[in-house]
Amino acid sequence: MPVKVSVVVPVYNPGPYIEDCVASLLRQSLPPEEFEVLFVDDGSTDATAARLDALAAEHPHIRVVHQENSGWSGKPRNVGIEASRGEFVMFVDTDDHLGDEALERMYEYGVAHKADVIVGKMAGKGRPVPVELFRRNHPYATVDNAPLIDSLTPHKMLRRSFLERTGLRFPEGRRRLEDHVFITEAYLRADNVSVLSDYVCYYHVKREDATNAGIQRFEPAGYFKNLREALDVVERYTEPGPLRDKLLRRWLRVELVERMSGPRLLALPDDYRRELFREMHALVLERFGPGVAAGLRPGGRIVSALIRDDRYDDLVAYAEWESGVRPEAAPTGVEWQDGTLRVRFSAEFTDADGPLAVRPDGPRPPADGTPADLAEAVSWLATAAADGFEQATADLILRDRETAASFFQPVAVTRERVAAGDGRTRLVLRGTATVDPATAAGGAPLHSGLWDAYVRVGLGGWTKECRLGPAPARGLALPPAGMVAAGRLVLPYWTRQYRDLSLDVDRAVRSLGLHRLTPADAAVSDTEVLTVALPLYVPDTTEVLVRLEDGASHRSVDRASVLTPANGARSLLEVRLPVPLLRNAGWRAALVLPRDGGQERALGLPLLLKVGRRPGAVEVTPTAPPGLPQRLLRAARRVLGAVLKKTTGKV
Template sequence: MAVSDPKVSIIIATYQSGEGLRRVIDSLDAQTLPQEEFEVIFVDDGSPDDTFEKLQLLESNRNNVRAFRIDNSGWPSKPRNIGIDNARGEYLMFMDHDDSLFPDGLRRAYEYAVETGADLLSPKESKTNDKWWGMSSLRRGNLPNILCGDGIQHLLPLVPHKLYRRTMMLEHGIRFPEGSRVLWEDQFINVDAYRHSEVVAVMADTPVYLWHASDTNSSHTFDPARDDFWDRLDDLMSHIDKALCGSKYREARLTLLEMHLRVRVIDRMVRLLVRDDSGRGEVALQRARKLMRRFGSREVVAALPRKHQIQARFLRKGHGDLLKGFHAQDLAAEITVRIVSMKWVQGALELEAETVFGPASSDHPILRTTGDRTLLAPPADIAAKIPNRLLDVTDEVSSMSTEFIVRSRKGHVTWAIPSKVVSSEFFSSKKGLSLRVQSKLSLDIMTGAVGHPIEENIWDLFVEIDWLGMMRLKPVHYKGKPKPGLVDGRQVIPYKNNSGALSIDLAGRLRTLASDAEPVAGHAGISSSFQVPLKNLAIVGEARYAADDLRAVSEIVPEAKEAKLDSDTVERVGLDLQAEIGNATEGPALTGQLNAGPGSYRIYARRENGFQRTRHSLVIDSDAQIEWHVDS
């Protein structure tokens, strides 16, 4: 029996979906929202393979699945519209045919939509190949209604993986524009939904949607060398200009037109112009020039970052050589970010970071001085075409944005880290004039996921830097030793990864707390009750950690000479230390007992792929006394 009154209708357009379809189904089956509370509508766009047969089989096995088939339309728009017409849910959500939902995503998204009364809800989304995806919209956390002054920028990116109140969509006839290769079809419906919604909410506290970048996703066909890229971009910007006209939507219209001029009209065109030798770059230049002249009003251009304001001037006049030369200067900038200090403060990891923006070599200066003023330093022929007011960056010394994030390696989830810039200065280096920015950031493991604990995983630290529109996403380098902490019973190990950048192991997959906490060599008591001081561990509260990832392997067995051991081998030859870590009388310590006879024992620690030999060993003498050893 089909679901009668679903909370959410998930609409999925399919076409030769391949193995990605299995990923979609598995993620839907894993939802914490009960299956009888949502429906899944598949609309196959005339696949020539067995995709529809697979969908029919799913429909026969699941009460909440319905499958439809249409003649091939060439784009997901028409299948999605068929899905809208057949949906019965309170809310609609559109999924691509090879993506996935996080397990608690649907339940939490619906809950927050109801809580806020949202007509349109933008949830937390991640992308497998883009660390920063969607983060700019989520930096303020949950927002119950962005129509109350927060702005349409918090709705970005304008993908269709959101919740739309079905009655609102039907009342205003909001549909995807149909046809073959209708690029940015999702932006059309988001602009219309934004205009006709009374409440537009943003939910940042729970991962909902994971976009799996792959060749089966049509996004890779957005090529500025093709005419239809510019045709459809013209259509989209015209739609924004018309749909968001009037004083009520002035800021939203300005935001979206500025974004498209910056990201697609300028950036996409310039990158093509630089790399192209077929003549398509020149064609793109002329198409981009027309859009700039049409939509680049003085107000819109003034909203562009400094770099793009300069490029907009060149574009209006069709100066492709100047655009390429100025872009080369942007690429010549070298940006490095490093951790200069790290410490534990009341359960939070407090870090200081230094960002340096400057030339990669003295042959290509980025900045120069004239009297007491600091200016951008493009080649003289380019600088001569730029007004001094755009070259002068003296007052922009404090305008660099540094947004720090942690990204999980396996789940692809990203969380923002609260940070602030504490100082900025221009300074002279061996390579030339540069900009240095000092930032402070604080990572609280128990609240870092928008008020919730950050999950057990390995997390890598990155920073997005934006100065005058010159943007980079960089790993944050770290040269120090691990700085482990025990926070409410959770092991937290910040360490330098193989790339020389900072990572944090919250799962014990690659690091071991007992080893990184630096056990002190020396006498440790007796085998039935030993205690080893730890000199490099911060403990928050009185929490204790069961160090059940440690095994002692007698050095008389051949396996003790191996650097790695599989779990079966350790089960056979390893001895449990029955250890735990916590505060002792004189500070942090590893305590435990080892039921073993006299001899030398090598300590192995569990990793994600078995057990790794550590630098630690112990010796038990004939009186059961233990001596702890650390290799130099």
Template structure:
């Protein structure tokens, strides 16, 4: 672990102590702290702590003015398999390093991000820590959005690249982390434990806060662009990564730092450099994905309109409050430079259509009649008056391959909304006729997410439908979607508060010549489902080939033939679920002959089964809430570290109890 320290008291003590108390153990840890010419007792405190901890090595040197130099000094001394950078004003959760090292070891990844926590309001990244990711990369995760060096790095990666921090006062860690990301063999994210606590110093002398001029960032920003260009060929992947630097290292600082510099420095030194970045690294696909004010700024820089750049930055706050223009089904920011022929900025720079929020509320959801679900509420696009409204309900099945279904809504006047006159026609009523909704065909089996396509003045915006305002949700209904096939329809609310529909399996017929009486997991053959029952017909010869089947919404299926008792008293079937891909599977009893496929009902008392497939543990268990009429079995891969932690917590609770 590497800790650069300059005038870091009193936070330093907690920082180093948090490193010394890591559960990974001091025998597995070397701590290298570099005192960068401190004058506040930092050096003496490091020596005191080192006298108590043989794993702590302290280096004293003259002040370098940057955290880069002491980090590099320590990096040259490091000998461990991994390197972690800890700033002297921050501290770690006790189990942070053990978890991160275990994650890297288990998944063979070169970089591990541990969840960061804000102390005292300091901004920390959050998007990447929404879920734990054992192995990912910078193109399919939000990892690249955090370029601070407070991460676990495999040291062989840093040495292979001969990677060291550039000696800049600000932005010194971003090109370092960028180069590591761009060459890493996998990235892991630990999001289920608070690993790194980040805070501002009580005396306010963090380098991030004291080196705030744009001039402090110029070298680091250029090196970020050059690093990405060095390791990625031109194309979509480079644009994806470059966009982060265009937004955060180029446009962001221009809006709030450029005018702090002298006009001479801006015109003679900073502006030419910034234009060079735009010419070399900012492509059209990058610009298209940015917010309107950044698109405008970059177009002006491309056109070398220095005075206009200064003007739009100076007037940014006032211009942000300007209205919008609706034209040809698009909405534009009504900026003073919009369609100014002398400036020549394209309309696309002012287009805000795809970023306008949709405000909506579902006031009721209920069954209007059998098979018809009725939704009422209101919806409007912000800053677009509800003239010529044409709202549609959109249904998209996310666990089966059914095509999208659109249901036109009836729009009507509604009162009581903000800016009432503009959004007077925002009300809607939508009826979903489940037996005919899919182009006069029944809605297919699966789980359907509901959306609203809100339209006004030719402008269209689609939004996920929220749950009803009323506490009562519509009850589960049994609907005949096609002749002789009653099916369960279950409205439900997702964990994000959105409204969805579960179009379930067909309901068992009362005239089937059997009854399921037992469900269990085979005692010796792990991962094998056993279903048994009694026969109610005149004999087994009437049943034909009775089978036990499991099937998911994507069409994956496995089945086994049932054995029927010779005396006609019962049947039993054994079906292995071992080897099925993870997911949820409905359990049914199909057969040949005049009887339809019928569902196996959910019976209480059935637990889970555990088996190993390719040396990895898997489980299967019934999901009671998945359907009111059908047994649904969920197959899952076991998260071994999480299961072990849960077991340990149970043991601890028993001991303490």
């Protein structure tokens, strides 16, 4: 069978950090006979060579190439390209791992759209990844109609015939930014680039020992020499004008301005940041004309101008002020409505003095000027924020706490100017997000786990994220768990330490509140129908099972039941009891939820059905003795077990 994808993995002394990568490659939904993995061992001196050879002996679709150390990743990737047999080539690093369906989805997406380059959605675990690029799918992306240039890491899938036709290869030797040179040229020469954003294909991971090659401190002169080679590629394949300026702006913004801004600059030793500054000053004068900086946001233009004009001390002063500017987002309402969770919030920027207040009639920043001092810079930014307020944005993002997979949710935004006194105005964004658990993960249901809510605020010169919270100590109630999206239980909750909004999907049991049910919440009718009021939201009548189990005989009886909405925040469970089968026994009840793939989840109810011998003799009692909470009963059992073990050696 023809090989669809060749996965090329450069390897050098990864130690145990390669295991997640290996496991994700072995879990791929693409059948093993349809892809191959090429590990190129670049002269590892640890146990990696033996580990890879053992993998290859066990799995026919895994091959290993051993070579002398070349010093960086370029040559191993090129060796992998030469050895590959697939229709496409995918580059993966040992620190990272793939989503289980990544190869299959990226391959099918690339074939469907005749793409030479496929960019799969990324999630960053401790490492930054593009956000705006993956807001939606871009089947036909270019550097002009999509923010492709924001993603220059090599972790893409490329058509092998495209690589052969163009002769495109990575620069070799010990050097930085070889991926920038390679990927930039790929974007500019490809017939089509497709961006897949509705599934997380690649997890970009920061190692616990923080020794990833890409995040180590670099030697400035060599780094910016290599950066110039990426700029050379842009100039080779574009004409002077707006598009070239737009592309060059990426390096000015990311590699210079962002490094010289806020906490990122202040965290560096003074001697090292001065060395960076000298190299950047020379680079700005040499390669970035006025049209490049003019397209930056106001804050970026200020930093770029300070670098250009060799004003290091003013740059540090600006960074110290900017490090205190951050967004705050406060939840104002959370409720279930029509099967979706509606999340209302307000958001604005703050600085050290509180909410950021602006003077709408202040001086406006020039396209190519430098502020005289910090006060003028702050005034320019405030006026720019006021001028652009009608275009300000506020997005709600759900981020999986374990994997860092992030998904934008639909938000309706209004903008309000609030008087702050002394002729100043606060710029407040108010949003209502609609979270549909059935489609919130890029069109797919939210998977089991904890999902944290972030608000991404774009205003004036900044786009920054913050957690949605803290919630007020009083006055903002949360709705109960919702049984939505094919039987999933979605529980909104405030985090314990900071009272930020998060969603628990299919993990909470006790937090659902079922343990607080009492016999007063249940009733048995004359027609032997058990009705229980549950703290669960359901959008429509939902079929479930009720499982009754006799604790003495361990017999169980399943009965088809329904949950119906009641009072918006609760539901009624109704089940017809097969009393003749239940007589003369006590039965514990559990709610059994339907799940995808035929699986089920049983939630115990703290109710005991005592069914007598005579017809109609059904009593609902607590499963624990009256007045004794379940937590105290469990604690008593633990204490008793410890005593028995200490005295008898048995429990």
